[in-house]
Amino acid sequence: MQSGELEAQIPQLRRYARSLTGDAWAADDLVQDTLERACDRWQLWKAGSDLRAWLFTVMHNLFVDSARRALRQAGQRVDLEDAAPELVAPAGATEQVLDLQRCLQRLPEEQREVLLLVTLQDLSYEEVARVTGTPVGTVMSRLSRARSRLRELMEGAPAASAAAPAVLPFKRMK
Amino acid sequence: MKQDTPPIDEASLHALVDGRLSAQEQAELQRRLAQDPEAARTVQAWQAQRDSLRALHADVLHEPVPPALAQAARQVGNEGRRIDSWQRWGGMAASVALAFVAGWLAHLQWGGSGGELLARGARPLNDFGRQAVVAHVVYSPEVRHPVEVPAAQQEHLVQWLSKRLGRTLKVPDLSAQGYELVGGRLLPGEQGARAQFMYQNASAERITLYVGAIDAGKGGKAAANETAFRFTHEDGTASFYWVDRGFGYALAGRLDRSQLLPLAESVYRQL
Numbered sequence: 001m002q003s004g005e006l007e008a009q010i011p012q013l014r015r016y017a018r019s020l021t022g023d024a025w026a027a028d029d030l031v032q033d034t035l036e037r038a039c040d041r042w043q044l045w046k047a048g049s050d051l052r053a054w055l056f057t058v059m060h061n062l063f064v065d066s067a068r069r070a071l072r073q074a075g076q077r078v079d080l081e082d083a084a085p086e087l088v089a090p091a092g093a094t095e096q097v098l099d100l101q102r103c104l105q106r107l108p109e110e111q112r113e114v115l116l117l118v119t120l121q122d123l124s125y126e127e128v129a130r131v132t133g134t135p136v137g138t139v140m141s142r143l144s145r146a147r148s149r150l151r152e153l154m155e156g157a158p159a160a161s162a163a164a165p166a167v168l169p170f171k172r173m174k
Numbered sequence: 175m176k177q178d179t180p181p182i183d184e185a186s187l188h189a190l191v192d193g194r195l196s197a198q199e200q201a202e203l204q205r206r207l208a209q210d211p212e213a214a215r216t217v218q219a220w221q222a223q224r225d226s227l228r229a230l231h232a233d234v235l236h237e238p239v240p241p242a243l244a245q246a247a248r249q250v251g252n253e254g255r256r257i258d259s260w261q262r263w264g265g266m267a268a269s270v271a272l273a274f275v276a277g278w279l280a281h282l283q284w285g286g287s288g289g290e291l292l293a294r295g296a297r298p299l300n301d302f303g304r305q306a307v308v309a310h311v312v313y314s315p316e317v318r319h320p321v322e323v324p325a326a327q328q329e330h331l332v333q334w335l336s337k338r339l340g341r342t343l344k345v346p347d348l349s350a351q352g353y354e355l356v357g358g359r360l361l362p363g364e365q366g367a368r369a370q371f372m373y374q375n376a377s378a379e380r381i382t383l384y385v386g387a388i389d390a391g392k393g394g395k396a397a398a399n400e401t402a403f404r405f406t407h408e409d410g411t412a413s414f415y416w417v418d419r420g421f422g423y424a425l426a427g428r429l430d431r432s433q434l435l436p437l438a439e440s441v442y443r444q445l
Contacts, residue, residue, distance in 0.1 A: 006247040007239065014243075015234040019227070028240060029318050035246035100226055118192055119224045125194075144184055151219045 006038065009055055012121065016056070019116050020063065022105045030066070034059040053123060057131045060113065067109055103153035111146035114139055182206055182213050191220045240378045242317045298388050299422065301364065303406045303415035306384035306424030309361055309370050311411055314380040314427075321357030321372050331358050335369040339386060341421060346383065346444040348373050351437055353381060381427035381434075383441060384415075388422040403438060405431060414438035418445060 013034060017027035038045075038058050045054045104112060110132070117128045125143075129136045182203070189195050190203055207214040313320060323331040328345065336343045338360055345355060353373035361368045361384075368386035401417045412434050415424035423445065425438045 003248045007244055010239045010243050010247060011235045011237070014237075014239075015231045018231040018234050025318075025320070025324070028243065031243055032246050032317055035243060036249070039246070039249040100230055104227075104230075116227070118188075119227045122192075125188075140185060140188065143188055147188075147220050147223065150223055151216075154223070155219075 005051060006035065006055075009052060010035070012052065013055060013059065016116060016120055017059065019101070019104065019120060020112060022101050030059060030062060033062050037062065050127070052121070053127050053131060056117060056121065056123070060131050060133075063109070063113070100154065103150055106153055107146050107149055111142045111149070114142040115146035115150070118143060182210060187213060187217055187220070190217060191224055238377050240317070242315065298365070299401065299404065299415065299417060300406075302384075302386070302388055302422045303404060303413050303424050304408075305363060305368070306382070306415060306426045307406060307408050307411050307413045309368070309384055310382045310413070310426035311409075313359065313370065314372065314382060320380070322359040324357040325355040327357075328355065335360060335385075338367045339369055340366075341387070343369060343385060344445055345371055346441045348381075348437060348440060351440060352376060353437070356380070379428070381425060381429070381437060384413075384422075384424040384426065386422055388417055388420065403435075403442075407431075416442065418442070 010031065013031045014027060017030045017034075018024060021027045021030060034055060038055055041058075045051065107115070113132060114128055117123045117131060118125070123131065125136055125139050129139045132139065134142075186195075186199075186203055190200060195203065207217060323334065325331070332343055332345055335358055345358075348354075352375045354375070356372040356374050358369055358371040361370055363386045365387055368384060371383040371385070372380055373382070374380045400419065403414050403416050406413050406415070410428050411426055412429055412431060413424050413426035414434055415422065416438075417423075423441065425434065425441055427434055427437075429437075
């Protein structure tokens with residue numbers, strides 16, 4: 001692997017991490033950790049295979065680890081439903097962007113990941129299954145839930161957003 | 175969820191939205207969708223969702239890669255040099271250590287007999303400018319923790335630092351010059367607390383504003399209550415610093431004097 005190949009992936013990794021974490025600093029931290037681990041373990045990458053998919057696998061593992069750690073450290077989880085109204089968005093075009101990011105953050109991690117890997121990175125469903133270490137069937141059901149849930153959130157169905165299980169972050173991480 | 179879409183199986187809808195169907199399959203599905211308004215609406219909503227997700231942070235793709243990340247990627251070329259994270263943390267520790275050594279030497283030099291050579295009132299201000307540069311050098315390369323409180327919590331940031339510095343602080347707006355506030359942190363100074371506000375432009379270049387009370391020294395009260403801009407630079411990091419109403423300000427960055435000056439003037443005007 002050449003460092004140039006790796007460097008060329010950085011913008012993609014950054015965009016994905018930004019969408020995943022919803023925070024510019026946390027995203028770049030995640031990218032940095034990913035690059036460091038990739039450099040550390042590049043022998044594990046099979047030359048000729050898709051570098052991008054491998055990097056997303058590395059990032060996925062780090063993301064899951066950090067989510068677990070956050071869960072342990074937090075002791076109790078923050079209810080995003082409660083916090084959401086406090087996040088006041090400025091008016092105008094940004095509002096929609098913030099809305100989308102906010103709604104995205106309300107999806108459980110594993111659904112958000114699948115949705116973003118499919119839509120942002122154009123990975124095939126099989127590739128997403130390999131990256132996340134889950135069967136394709138699980139990928140499809142997560143994708144389906146993510147799309148339906150995000151649609152509800154964006155269309156502002158208040159009754160649907162009261163459905164607690166899909167909202168609690170880290171729920172499935174254990 | 176699956177029961178909601180009896181006629182067309184949902185997997186095909188995803189495949190359509192994600193462009194995974196052949197032209198033939200796609201045409202066939204479109205024909206069936208024409209008969210199924212519910213499924214057609216779902217496809218439309220998912221397509222819109224896909225488009226807006228792709229647009230969400232598309233600007234990040236065109237941003238220059240932050241140097242720290244490019245550096246991390248380059249480690250792979252250095253096969254056998256297993257120094258990745260060690261170098262990062264070790265490097266930072268070294269720069270902190272260097273800063274302390276530099277500070278100590280300067281302290282010895284300026285605090286000792288050589289101190290008399292400098293005007294009595296100027297010493298604290300010179301130290302202040304130098305400390306601002308050191309603080310800039312230490313914190314501005316930070317990827318992980320550049321600030322203690324991010325700009326998103328600006329109100330809290332300002333209240334907190336104002337309280338600790340014992341004066342109502344104002345955070346200058348440098349967006350007209352292309353710099354957005356990243357956040358701030360509290361630092362120790364010789365005469366109490368100092369605050370550092372960090373800004374960053376689209377090229378990920380950072381500048382910091384260092385603020386704190388300056389002890390005017392004996393007899394230097396009038397002289398140090400207000401000063402003109404002073405300039406200092408060390409290893410490519412430059413700083414303009416000044417005193418205004420007994421409070422010290424220093425703007426530091428890896429910029430030329432001519433680039434930094436208009437920024438410092440803008441800060442001065444806003445304070």
